[in-house]
Amino acid sequence: MPIQLENNKRTAIAGKLAEMKAYQNLIIANEEILIQACSDRELSNRLEDFIRDDRKNLGILDTVIVQYGVKAEPSPKVQKEIETVGEMMQDPEFTLFEKVTKHELLKHKQAMSGILVHKAAQVVGADIEVAIAPLNTVNVENRAHQEQLKGMMESLSTLELTGQPADQGLWARVQDGMAALSGIAGSVVSRTDDEISIRDVIRMDHLKVKTLFRQIKDTEDPQKLEEYFGQVYQDLSIHSEAEEEVLYPAVRPYYNDTQKLYDEQAEMKKMLDQIKAMDPNNTVEFKAAIARVREAANAHMDEEERDVFSYLKDSFGDEQQKQLATDFKTAKSKLQDKPLSTTSSK
Ligand SMILES: [Fe+2]
Ligand SMILES: [Fe+2]
Incomplete structure (x- = not known):
């Protein structure tokens, strides 16, 4: 019996990576819309920082997919969800708070997907861990964004519900939450995609x-x-x-x-x-x-x-x-x- 080159477990992980890439594009598109809709300087500055990280992370995801070596497409279910969220972000019926809440859920999903791909890689093979190692950066940054999005939600909901700004200590608390994360991050390589030379790739x-x-x-x-x-x-x-x-x-x-x-x-x-x-x-x-x-x-x-x-x-x-x-x-x-x-x- 000749060798079967394709393997189901590996194709399933490829599907998850394709899904992450599709969500990453949605995340970037959402942030473009949120920046336009946001009049608060503090919030829009943070969103500008997110979008810079997220564009870089899209490049990292591309690299990981090529290193992984098995290609797949996101499922129709995922494509449909992406369409629905895209429409919601454009819909004036929803408040900025509601849109940011949805965005935070997406970030959560993305961070979880990254972690789950790592867990699956540990089960399937060390070569997959090697291929997807750069995903660590994406995961850690997504977690940091999530902390900040929680702060944004607090700020926006306080304003929507009371007409008053959120309490003064809000961003200091967010900063503490992010600092706690950097302990987990350890010495994650955070090179941008275009800093990688031909020798690194080979x-x-x-x-x-x-x-x-x-x-x-x-x-x-x-x-x-x-x-x-x-x-x-x-x-x-x-x-x-x-x-x-x-x-x-x-x-x-x-x-x-x-x-x-x-x-x-x-x-x-x-x-x-x-x-x-x-x-x-x-x-x-x-x-x-x-x-x-x-x-x-x-x-x-x-x-x-x-x-x-x-x-x-x-x-x-x-x-x-x-x-x-x-x-x-x-x-x-x-x-x-x-x-x-x-x-x-x-
Ligand atoms: Fe060669
Ligand atoms: Fe070679």
């Missing part, structure tokens, strides 16, 4: 593939073997193709051994296709074949990180490296949208 991919190989080494379960191999097959194929589209042509003028990198990848692809035709129930044979491709892949990845990276560092400016990172992610994302059979060399 290294993240390599780490994910190495994690998958380690998981394969540690299991005898044919189902797990099939799942992890399916992911290695997809990740490595797409990573290699994206390198051939973006990275290798860029370094070719500086790095004499570029052709060797192409050849190694062609060889790895051949090995992956051979394994794809094998039966994971013959665990010994199956794992031995994967061990061979692992050895080739590790040597290849080390060569890239040692030699190619030093040429990138010496010959390319920061801006160029960021541009390469963006081009690489875009190439990967496009390849992930195509059925994988088209990336097969067979």
Whole structure:
């Protein structure tokens, strides 16, 4: 029985990530509307800060989805809810307080989704934890926004109900709530998406593939073997193709051994296709074949990180490296949208 490349649990998590991206777009659209509707300086300043974070976090979500390597669409149910909330935000029948309350619920939902994806990743595989690690930043910022939205709700409802401003200590209390959160946040990496260089993106991919190989080494379960191999097959194929589209042509003028990198990848692809035709129930044979491709892949990845990276560092400016990172992610994302059979060399 040949390998099944798709795995249900992984597709379900992809659905959750797609849902988070759709909600993130809604959150940004809501904040644009709320800023327009808000006459209080304190509140509109905070909303301006939110929208800056949320646009950056949309970029992080995009990166996470591409790193995760499995694409999905948000369910029709989610799309319908997004439409309904969008209409409510435009509807003058609702007060600003009601709109901010709805927005706080969305933030809560988004923060919870982020946490739940992490929990699911812990169950499914260490490679997923590697891929979604940047989500931490999004989660922590969403929690901080929630604290501030609670303050906004207090401010708006006090005004609507009594005609008077909220008590003076309100924002100090909100500040305390946020400070309590920063303890949880710890040393979360909060780089904006456009600060990530090509070397970071490639290294993240390599780490994910190495994690998958380690998981394969540690299991005898044919189902797990099939799942992890399916992911290695997809990740490595797409990573290699994206390198051939973006990275290798860029370094070719500086790095004499570029052709060797192409050849190694062609060889790895051949090995992956051979394994794809094998039966994971013959665990010994199956794992031995994967061990061979692992050895080739590790040597290849080390060569890239040692030699190619030093040429990138010496010959390319920061801006160029960021541009390469963006081009690489875009190439990967496009390849992930195509059925994988088209990336097969067979
Ligand atoms: Fe490569
Ligand atoms: Fe690579």
